[in-house]
Structure formats: structure tokens, C-alpha cells
Amino acid sequence: MSAGRPTFGERLSAATAEHGPLCVGIDPHPALLAAWGLTDDADGLRAFALTVVDALGGQVAALKPQAALFERHGSRGVAVLEDVVAAARAARTLTIVDAKRGDIGSTMQGYADAYLRDGSPLAGDALTVSPYLGFGSLAPAVEAAHATGRGLFVLCLTSNPEGADVQHATDTRGRSVAAEIAARAAELNAPAGAEGHLGSVGLVVGATVGDAASEHGVDLAAVNGPLLAPGVGAQGAGGAELAAVFGDARPAVLASSSRGVLAAGPDARALLAAARRAADDARAALGA
Numbered sequence: 001m002s003a004g005r006p007t008f009g010e011r012l013s014a015a016t017a018e019h020g021p022l023c024v025g026i027d028p029h030p031a032l033l034a035a036w037g038l039t040d041d042a043d044g045l046r047a048f049a050l051t052v053v054d055a056l057g058g059q060v061a062a063l064k065p066q067a068a069l070f071e072r073h074g075s076r077g078v079a080v081l082e083d084v085v086a087a088a089r090a091a092r093t094l095t096i097v098d099a100k101r102g103d104i105g106s107t108m109q110g111y112a113d114a115y116l117r118d119g120s121p122l123a124g125d126a127l128t129v130s131p132y133l134g135f136g137s138l139a140p141a142v143e144a145a146h147a148t149g150r151g152l153f154v155l156c157l158t159s160n161p162e163g164a165d166v167q168h169a170t171d172t173r174g175r176s177v178a179a180e181i182a183a184r185a186a187e188l189n190a191p192a193g194a195e196g197h198l199g200s201v202g203l204v205v206g207a208t209v210g211d212a213a214s215e216h217g218v219d220l221a222a223v224n225g226p227l228l229a230p231g232v233g234a235q236g237a238g239g240a241e242l243a244a245v246f247g248d249a250r251p252a253v254l255a256s257s258s259r260g261v262l263a264a265g266p267d268a269r270a271l272l273a274a275a276r277r278a279a280d281d282a283r284a285a286l287g288a
């Protein structure tokens with residue numbers, strides 16, 4: 001427990017037990033706005049994003065708004081992101097703000113204040129962060145997450161093919177960058193593990209990465225934090241890929257799908273049906 005409230009790891013475990021191990025991404029791509037009959041502006045964005053929250057709030061383990069697709073509408077788009085975070089909170093659904101932030105320590109504090117501080121309108125329940133300025137540069141975010149009961153998802157083995165150039169590279173001892181990131185997250189989660197629950201420093205490991213974890217010495221089962229697995233649906237991964245990528249670490253996985261669910265909209269019942277199908281598939285694959 002942190003500051004008298006449940007930690008993110010604890011809240012996520014409860015949410016996945018209730019709704020299945022699925023996170024639905026809110027990715028308002030221009031093509032999806034058009035397919036839903038909406039304008040590619042802040043009004044269309046608001047209608048899109050709040051339709052998803054109305055349809056899926058209280059029905060899935062987590063929602064993951066993709067910040068870039070809000071930011072492309074400028075300050076009015078960022079205001080919609082704030083409204084999405086508030087609406088999801090009102091619907092008692094966890095939000096992972098997918099902003100993939102990472103910076104030198106002094107300015108990382110600013111991102112931590114924006115996305116992980118109580119009272120900030122952009123602060124959901126967790127944030128995606130990039131460790132590629134050095135894992136230690138994330139310290140302000142780690143401290144803020146621990147202090148406020150929020151979580152982090154640190155990019156480790158990303159779903160895009162280009163990620164391999166950096167993440168599979170090895171240091172002078174032959175250890176891969178991804179293995180080092182996973183080991184650092186495991187260290188931070190060790191106290192929670194000793195208390196018998198998942199820590200709040202998760203990793204992002206794409207459902208599309210095949211055997212990259214075992215090939216590059218990444219001990220996912222030892223992380224003892226949640227493993228966010230994007231790549232399900234539109235990027236081609238399904239239950240078989242989830243099972244193969246995660247092996248013994250499957251109980252910690254939160255599968256993530258955006259376009260694969262959103263394509264069913266804008267009808268609320270169709271969105272919910274698509275999310276339930278994806279959650280059932282993830283549950284079957286992950287044994288959750």
C-alpha cells in the first residue's frame with residue numbers, strides 16, 4: 001500500500017480479475033474519425049473519445065488514450081485528453097496515458113508533475129515512459145508513481161520492428177539493453193513482490209516480438225510488475241502470440257488493442273461486444 005491507498009499494481013490486479021486482462025486503446029486516428037462520420041478536429045475528437053469511455057467505462061480493465069492523437073489537435077485536443085481522464089475516473093476505470101515520456105532528470109520532473117501528480121488534469125492511473133535517456137533518468141517518475149499510488153509502463157521490447165536495433169543491442173558484458181531495463185524494473189518491484197503482490201513499475205513488451213525475450217535474456221517472469229502487451233489486433237498478434245511471447249510471465253500480462261476494437265464503433269453495443277471478445281481471447285491465452 002502507498003500513502004494509505006492501494007498501489008497501481010494492486011488496483012490493476014483487481015481490475016483484470018474482474019474484467020479480463022485487456023486494455024483498450026483510445027487512438028483517434030484521422031481514418032477512424034472519418035469512418036465514424038466525425039470531423040478531424042477537436043469536436044470530432046471529443047465525440048470519438050467520450051463515446052469510447054461511455055461504451056467501455058466500467059467494462060474493461062483499463063483504457064489507454066494515445067496522447068499524440070490528442071496533441072495533434074493542439075490545446076483543444078489536450079483539453080479533450082483531460083476530459084477523457086476525468087470521464088474514465090468517474091466510470092471507475094483505470095487509465096494508462098500513453099505519452100511515452102522520457103527526458104533528463106531535471107525536466108523529467110516536469111513530466112512527472114503533469115502525468116503522475118494528484119490534482120493534475122492529465123494524471124491518469126499510469127503513464128508509458130521511455131528509458132532511452134538511461135533508466136535512472138526516470139527517477140522523478142518512479143518517485144511520483146510510488147508517492148501517489150500510480151504506475152509506469154517502461155518501454156522494453158516494443159512492438160515495432162525498428163525497436164530491435166536499440167533494445168537487442170548488448171553491453172560489454174553481453175547483456176541486452178532490454179534485459180537491463182527489465183532487471184532495473186524488477187529491482188524497483190522487489191518490495192511489492194516480498195509482500196506478495198505485483199509492483200507498479202511495469203514494462204511494455206509487444207505481443208508481436210516472438211521469442212525476443214528469451215533470445216535476449218529478458219527475464220519477464222522476474223519483473224513482478226504488469227506487462228503491457230500492445231500489438232494485439234491491428235498489428236497482427238492474437239492469443240497464440242501472447243502465449244508464445246510471455247510463457248511463465250502470462251499472469252502479469254495486460255493485452256492491449258486499439259484499432260482492433262475501435263473499428264467496431266461508433267455503435268456502443270458493437271464496441272462493447274468487440275472489447276468483450278478481445279478480453280475473452282486474452283483471458284483464454286493468458287490463463288487469467
Ligand SMILES: O=C(O)c1cc(=O)[nH]c(=O)n1[C@@H]1O[C@H](COP(=O)(O)O)[C@@H](O)[C@H]1O
Binds near residue numbers: 157
Ligand atoms: O506503449 C504503447 O502503448 C505501445 C508500445 C509499443 O511497443 N507498441 C504500440 O503499438 N504501442 C501503442 O499501442 C497502440 C497500438 O494500437 P493498435 O495497433 O491500433 O492496436 C498505439 O497507441 C501504440 O502507440
